[in-house]
Every structure is written in structure tokens, then in C-alpha cells.
Amino acid sequence: MPMKVLIADDANSDRLLLKLHLSKLGYKTIEASNGQEAIDQFVAHSQDLDLILMDVQMPRVNGFEAVRAIRTIQEEQKQEWLPVIFLSASAEDEDIEGGILAGGDDYLMKPISQKVLSAKMLAMQRIADMRRRLVESNLVLEQLASTDYLTGVANRRAFEMMLDREITFTRRYGSPMACAIFDLDKFKIVNDTYGHDAGDAVLVEVVSRIKSILRRGDTIGRLGGEEFGVILPKVSETELLDIFERYRIAVAEQPVKYESIEIPVTISVGVTLYTGYLEDRIALLKRADQSLYEAKETGRNKVVCNPI
Structure with missing residues (x-):
């Protein structure tokens, strides 16, 4: 050149x-x-x-x-x-x-x-x-330092940096954002039954399905194991449940095909909304995690949204 x-x-x-x-x-x-x-x-x-x-x-x-x-x-x-x-x-x-x-x-x-x-x-x-x-x-x-090696999405460090940035944006401009945590239901059974290669294939496919319907500007990151985070900037409270229901349905409606096996997969999702309160990333993730815990405890394969 x-x-x-x-x-x-x-x-x-x-x-x-x-x-x-x-x-x-x-x-x-x-x-x-x-x-x-x-x-x-x-x-x-x-x-x-x-x-x-x-x-x-x-x-x-x-x-x-x-x-x-x-x-x-x-x-x-x-x-x-x-x-x-x-x-x-x-x-x-x-x-x-x-x-x-x-x-x-x-x-x-x-x-x-x-x-x-x-x-x-x-x-x-x-x-x-x-x-x-x-x-x-x-x-x-x-x-490499900011990407999850398996799924290709942001790793935890990069996801948290993006979340900090969106929190700052919301505080400055007052545009609400959603933060969600989801994980795969009973994922240990998938690994124990079909093997870890199958488990990896399931994770990759689940992320692919959700990425295909994310809006431009939305972020998905792997927080660890089978747990993922999602950031939705500029979103209203009335939209939250419908948006994350689409993600849940996209995962659950068809089993993941691995070699000759069809593996049924569902996710539980905990969602919260940030409107500019003086709380930090840790507090916001904790609220989303509490919503996820409620989704798991009340039946799994569902979305629990606690905006505030």
C-alpha cells in the first residue's frame, strides 16, 4: 500500500x-x-x-x-x-x-x-x-480482550463498560434504558446429557437467535457460563415486556439441532428500567438479577419485568 x-x-x-x-x-x-x-x-x-x-x-x-x-x-x-x-x-x-x-x-x-x-x-x-x-x-x-471467545459477543468486561456508558447517557439526556439478565434454564442437564460440545453449540445458537432480532444500538454480552446481559438504550417501560417476550419465544419455539439431536432450550429473563436515578452499574445489575431470580423461582421460561 x-x-x-x-x-x-x-x-x-x-x-x-x-x-x-x-x-x-x-x-x-x-x-x-x-x-x-x-x-x-x-x-x-x-x-x-x-x-x-x-x-x-x-x-x-x-x-x-x-x-x-x-x-x-x-x-x-x-x-x-x-x-x-x-x-x-x-x-x-x-x-x-x-x-x-x-x-x-x-x-x-x-x-x-x-x-x-x-x-x-x-x-x-x-x-x-x-x-x-x-x-x-x-x-x-x-x-480479543473485549469479545467472548465462544459466542462472539461482548465479554463481561466490555459489557460492563458499555453499561456504564449508557448509564451516563441516560443521566445526561434523560432517555430511559433497559438492562436485562437472562440465562438458559437447566443448562447443566444439557451439558450432562449431551456433552459440553453440545452445550457450546446451544449457547452459540441461542445468542444467534437473539442477535438476529436485536435493534440497532442494542448490546448483548456474556456475563459468565450460561448467563447473558442485554442493554436496550432509548426504550420505554410499555415496550419492555413485548421486546423480551420476543427474545424468549425466539429461543423456545424451536429446539437447537446438534448433529442428529434436537435439544429443547428455554430462557428465563429478568428486566429492569433505568431512568437516571443516582445508582451505579452494580445496583442496576442487582435489580435485573433479582428479576431473573423471580423468573426462575416462579416457573422458568418466562420474563419478569420490574421497571423500578
Whole structure:
């Protein structure tokens, strides 16, 4: 994948020469004619930029000031490091030191040799490739850290973080949300009778059925074992019972097929509503858990909704 390079230089002729040379080498370029424009271009393209070539002497905001501002933005927004090469006619030791201290990674003297620039770009391409692989690896690790390995839904940690976020949203904007806990009825019998592979297949199928009818923006997560949580933002009390009855019916209406076996499955669901009271996630989950306990104690395969 070709690198995307920001060229910041107030001299039109210098920018044009750099652009032509980089284009011949197969790189994509965007331009800025002063330091402030370079900052603006960085903000607009930070997600797909690979390198900045920054002239030092520019009007309004010079190169050192621009890079300091860019590094501050990266730090505040927790962005990945982006290589910067300063371009300058000055060969003074103090200027080279100043460029590195300002956040630069290299320093080239003007007029720039095409061979030297080509070599530097090759080195930066290697850095960009490694950086891209690192970002991709971090995304995979982040997903693994927040996803239940079996069912593919949010794990408990991720679910609780999402619940905290929705609690904050409801407090701020007053839009009610529902929190529910459900588990599979007599799931131990399934594992004991058909084996744990069959039990895993049942869990995967139950989650699949419920995910297929969740609204956009709803969240399901595995809290542990056969217990799951559901978050429904922006929902009213009058809707609760009908929504979760649909989930219960979707699970119970057909047995789960595993190899040549048909395994009947039902769920019990405990639901509560959050409207902005000063209670935390722990208290809200406890209310949902109490409703689940009532559903289990009064016959299973049912939804118990205690809004407040």
C-alpha cells in the first residue's frame, strides 16, 4: 500500500518538485503552504497519513511550532506516532537539535538530493509498514480482550463498560434504558446429557437467535457460563415486556439441532428500567438479577419485568 505524505512548504517550486519526485516513486501526496495549514491538513487526514515532510522556515506558524502542535494533538487523542522529516537550508547544529526536540524524526538539508530523498522514503516506507502491522495487531488484541471467545459477543468486561456508558447517557439526556439478565434454564442437564460440545453449540445458537432480532444500538454480552446481559438504550417501560417476550419465544419455539439431536432450550429473563436515578452499574445489575431470580423461582421460561 503506497504511503500518503503531507508536504508542508511555503515555496511553491519546492513543493512541486517534492510532489513530482514522490509521485514518480509511487507515493500519494497532499500539500500545505504554511505551518497552520499543515496542522489543519494533519487533523483532516490523520487517520491515513504515513509521513510529514515539514519545511522549517514558513510564515504564520513555522515548522517547529507546527510539529509541536501536531504532537500535542496526537498525545491528546492517543494517536499512533507519525514520522516527521524536517526540511531546511540551515545546517546549524542548534537547528538540527531543535527539530528533533520539536518532535521530528529526521532532518534533511535543502537543496534535497533526489537519491537521498529516495533512500529516506524507502526507510520511512518500512516504518510505515511496521506501524500499520502494529495498529492492525493492536486492533485484533483489543477485539480479543473485549469479545467472548465462544459466542462472539461482548465479554463481561466490555459489557460492563458499555453499561456504564449508557448509564451516563441516560443521566445526561434523560432517555430511559433497559438492562436485562437472562440465562438458559437447566443448562447443566444439557451439558450432562449431551456433552459440553453440545452445550457450546446451544449457547452459540441461542445468542444467534437473539442477535438476529436485536435493534440497532442494542448490546448483548456474556456475563459468565450460561448467563447473558442485554442493554436496550432509548426504550420505554410499555415496550419492555413485548421486546423480551420476543427474545424468549425466539429461543423456545424451536429446539437447537446438534448433529442428529434436537435439544429443547428455554430462557428465563429478568428486566429492569433505568431512568437516571443516582445508582451505579452494580445496583442496576442487582435489580435485573433479582428479576431473573423471580423468573426462575416462579416457573422458568418466562420474563419478569420490574421497571423500578
